[in-house]
Amino acid sequence: MSHETVDGRTATGAPSDVGVLGGGRMGAGIAHAFLLAGSRVTVVERDADAAAAASTRVLDSVAASVARGTADQGAEAIGARFATSTDVSAFSRCGLVVEAVPEHLELKIDALTRVEAVLADDAVLASNTSSISIDELAALLERPSRFLGMHFFNPVPASTLVEIVRGGATDRQLVDEAREWVHAIGKTPIVVADAPGFASSRLGVAIGLEAIRMLEDGVASAQDIDLAMTLGYKHPVGPLRLTDLVGLDVRLGIADYLAANLGDRFTPPTLMRRMVAEGKLGRKTGEGFYVWDTE
Template structure:
């Protein structure tokens, strides 16, 4: 099934990246933000991302033509003509549940994709009148450069919707993996486990952040080390996911004190200018 107009609810770094992925592959995209000020900022993020792609020779059409397919609004009713709406707000259960309900009310015929990286799809779907319409679409940061999308299948998700989601991901030029709804899914669970151990090694003085990351990039061919990845994702985001996994899976995911201390100090990674690295 062809997706003509896509909605993205949330125009932060992830939402803007998801909007980029769809608009450069020929979709019309509506981004919803909460205020006129955040509308402007979201539009600037998407435009900057598209223009960067043009500079790198990655656009098949002129910049202005691509950007003409993007609209950013503070009115959720503008999602009414979307075939697919992707929720891309922070990992806060009540916030996501409220946004998903708003999407369902304003785009009743749309499939809803949640960009959650760790929260239960079944739990989020319980707030909806049509839980079978929700599927997890976990994009990775930075979205334009990432090749992976994790499709998360809830108890109510139909096999037909899973196949449609795989086709949408393929049209974006990305690869899909499919996982059942479980805490942290596959990617966050593995990524957080490695990152927590790397932080404990820093805390214990085993090696510097740089040397630990180099061990993984050169020794195991990871493209980016776990601590630099944490800085890119955001230390606050990693902390929230680790706490969730510690509650739902095992205390082996309990965040080390060094992570709590950095978040308390406002050292959140690249977005704040400092994390395990200076940016």
């Protein structure tokens, strides 16, 4: 398939130039999705070492897709449309930039305001936040009508869902465009209004916290609690294994935010806080509710 761009879009309908701020696991996955849809993608990281690591993540993921036969171009052709930088001015020609920095309010606000300053007036700025209010993030932006949430799921290459979060000031036509972009990268959009935790995190974290409480209370082992959901309710992965995959620290931050905004039912269990304090964060540290091979 040709990936030549017309009127700011690729042949698939994705934006022709996409930026991703943050090249960790999530940011690299977002970059991968748009590269396979024909976009030129630039990832910006905090320093040269982080940018090099992000480049390796993205290009390895692209190579894996080519090897599986799920890409319609070779790794070299796709890689030619990819770049990294340590300067947000590299986003200046992007029609869409997705912020994918860690889930901390002050960090996200700083990142978003820096990126917005270099974008064209009609460019779109999106946050991959899984729980923070889009309206709260938009409050300090100059162009809140060009801002929305695009919440991707981990791991991005294998996940088929993107949660589009509509802020109070978000241009309604922009929501329709975002739906088209999500379809263009081969995923399915859902649209939700701005609310703490949106739809997916609010439900997913509620189940995960209750699973941790059950483990803490000795109701069943981690494996059996997860089997109850995978076999009994056909969840693709159990809530404790999923928490390990997402990261206990990430989920703890989301739970604290939801507890502050929605009440005590989201108060994190003592076991969760203790594990985070001990550095047992899940797959990325080699141990959480399960032991993981980190090699």
